[in-house]
Amino acid sequence: MLRLEQVTKIYGDGTRALNNVSLKFEAGEFVVILGKSGAGKSTLLRCINRLVEPTSGKIFFEDQEVTAMDGKRLRSQRQNIGMIFQNYNLVSRLSVRTNVLAGALGRTSAWSALINYFAQDEIAAAHHHLERMEIGEKAGQRADQLSGGQQQRVGIARALMQQPKIILADEPVASLDPATSRTILDILRRINREDGVTVLCNLHLPELAREYGLRLIAMHSGEIVYDGPPEGLTPEVSDRLYNTPAP
Ligand SMILES: Nc1ncnc2c1ncn2[C@@H]1O[C@H](COP(=O)(O)OP(=O)(O)O)[C@@H](O)[C@H]1O
Ligand SMILES: [Mg+2]
Structure with missing residues (x-):
């Protein structure tokens, strides 16, 4: 491939x-x-x-x-191509959910992303990936409140958003x-x-x-x-x- x-x-x-x-x-x-x-x-x-x-x-x-x-x-x-980094590359002041949704940006128009509008199915997908990473309950927290291992799970969930x-x-x-x-x-x-x-x-x-x-x-x-x-x-x-x- x-x-x-x-x-x-x-x-x-x-x-x-x-x-x-x-x-x-x-x-x-x-x-x-x-x-x-x-x-x-x-x-x-x-x-x-x-x-x-x-x-x-x-x-x-x-x-x-x-x-x-x-x-x-x-x-x-x-x-x-999903990328995963050593330093996680999350936006620290944004929520875990928004960080994961950033993985869908390639499919979402620039202006809707700008006003933080994501389609319901993208939000559902973000939650699905967070559940799969066993951090579903962290979705509303700021990214920088998570441990390193949890932040890397967010990074993986974000990559999975791209399918x-x-x-x-x-x-x-x-x-x-x-x-x-x-x-x-x-x-x-x-x-x-x-x-x-x-x-x-x-x-x-x-x-x-x-x-x-x-x-x-x-x-x-x-x-x-x-x-x-x-x-x-x-x-x-x-x-x-x-x-x-x-x-
Ligand atoms: N932007 C850059 N400009 C100049 N040299 C670089 C740059 N990025 C990496 N290098 C050099 O290229 C070589 C390979 O680096 P890198 O691919 O980062 O290796 P690794 O990831 O295995 O540590 C190293 O000698 C590094 O210093
Ligand atoms: Mg390296």
């Missing part, structure tokens, strides 16, 4: 964040991308929805070339304690299994990556150094990931 062909990203200051990366993802996969800070994980996810422009290479989503899209086509392509085909989660548990991290990763795994949503999840902790990744992609200095089942990631490769300095 998603294909990267020789994607390279060189930032304005000359940093080569991705070096000739080619990858293929099938619908319904649960993939963990592992690598230490600076390996290129965020750049990889951001290129997929073109928050970052690849310097060269092509990206295809369901055989449409994402790297050739602009304007309306790119906006509609982004509807297929995404794929979820890109960029270090979704990096700010959470180990137990809460597992509950969030369990939720992502459940969405993947029950709804068939493809999940690409960046993690920097090898233990969690091995535990959750059905397919593990390891990155180092903008390159893919391993791609396969977690059992195949040898101690040598794992060691190289963390103990070899970037050039």
Whole structure:
């Protein structure tokens, strides 16, 4: 469903964040991308929805070339992609409900969003997703009154409002304690299994990556150094990931 062909990203200051990366993802996969800070994980996810422009290479989503899209086509392509962030990216002074409804903005006209008018079925959907995240009772609270784990559940509910085909989660548990991290990763795994949503999840902790990744992609200095089942990631490769300095 998603294909990267020789994607390279060189930032304005000359940093080569991705070096000739080619990858293929099938619908319904649960993939963990592992690598230490600076390996290129965020750049990889951001290129997929073109928050970052690849310097060269092509990206295809369901055989449409994402790297050739602009304007309306790119906006509609982004509807297929739910993003989840390390810092949750909620609007702290707004209610949990309104934050989740923001996920429907691609379908709601700008002026109705501006006056905070959402259709009844969007409101019902927001509540449904919050119930599913087991925080239905928090809908009326300000987002910043919730714990980190609860805020990430709001972030996931917001992503689900888009009815995404794929979820890109960029270090979704990096700010959470180990137990809460597992509950969030369990939720992502459940969405993947029950709804068939493809999940690409960046993690920097090898233990969690091995535990959750059905397919593990390891990155180092903008390159893919391993791609396969977690059992195949040898101690040598794992060691190289963390103990070899970037050039
Ligand atoms: N906007 C940017 N401008 C310049 N360099 C950047 C920018 N964003 C990331 N980088 C650099 O690109 C490399 C990869 O970063 P990143 O994709 O954030 O890695 P990761 O998510 O694995 O920590 C790093 O060397 C980082 O410093
Ligand atoms: Mg990152």
